[in-house]
Amino acid sequence: RKEVEQDPGPFNVPEGATVAFNCTYSNSASQSFFWYRQDCRKEPKLLMSVYSSGNEDGRFTAQLNRASQYISLLIRDSKLSDSATYLCVVNPTGGGNKLTFGTGTQLKVEL
Amino acid sequence: DAGVIQSPRHEVTEMGQEVTLRCKPISGHDYLFWYRQTMMRGLELLIYFNNNVPIDDSGMPEDRFSAKMPNASFSTLKIQPSEPRDSAVYFCASSLPFEKLFFGSGTQLSVL
Secondary structure, eight states: OOSEEEOOOOEEEETTOOEEEEEEESOTTOOEEEEEEEOTTSOOEEEEEEOTTOEEETTEEEEEETTTTEEEEEEOSOOGGGOEEEEEEEESSSSTTOOEEOOOEEEEEEO | OOOOEEEOSEEEEOTTOOEEEEEEOOTTOOEEEEEEEETTTEEEEEEEEETTEEEEOTTOOSTTEEEEEEETTEEEEEESSOOGGGOEEEEEEEEOTTSOOEEOOOEEEEEO
C-alpha cells in the first residue's frame, strides 16, 4: 500500500462548481498534513496546511479524519485559475521536515 | 530573496554520461531536499540535508546517485552513469524547521 494515495483524476468541472478531493494515508502516526498545488510544468507550492479541527482559506476548506486516515480538500465556486494538480502531503514521522507526496489529483475547470 | 535556484533548467544527455544537477537554497534555510518527479511515481524524496549534513538518503535509487552539500548555499545531485530510466524532473527544495517547503523550478532531465 502506498503511504499516500490520491485519485489521479482528471476532475473536469464547470466554473462555479464545488469539487472535493480525498486522500488516504497509511501511517496512523502521521502528524502533519498539507495540500500543495502544482501548475503544469511548474514547481509545487503550498496551498494550505490541514489541521485536526479543519481549516478554511477563502474558497478552500481542508479537513482531517484521523479515524479513517484521510484528508480532504473542498473548493467552492471554482475558477478557471484553479485548474492544476493538487498534491496531498503527509509528514509520516511527525518530526523533522520529511514529507511524503501523493501523486496528485488533476483538476480542470471549464467554461 | 530569489528563491531556490536550480541549474540547469533542462539537460539532455546520452546514456552512460555523468549528470550533475545544482541547487542554491534560500539563504538561512536549514533543510535542503532533492525530489524526483515522474508521471508514474509522482514526487519521490531522494535525500535531504539538515545544516549541510545528509539525514536520510533512503530514497536514493542506487549507487549511481550521489548528493553533496559542501556548504549552506550549494548542493549537487550527481548521476553516474546515467540511464534512460533516470529521465524525470528533479526538484530541489529548502525550508526552515517545521516550515513549508520552497521548491526550485526543477531540472528536466532526458537521458537518451
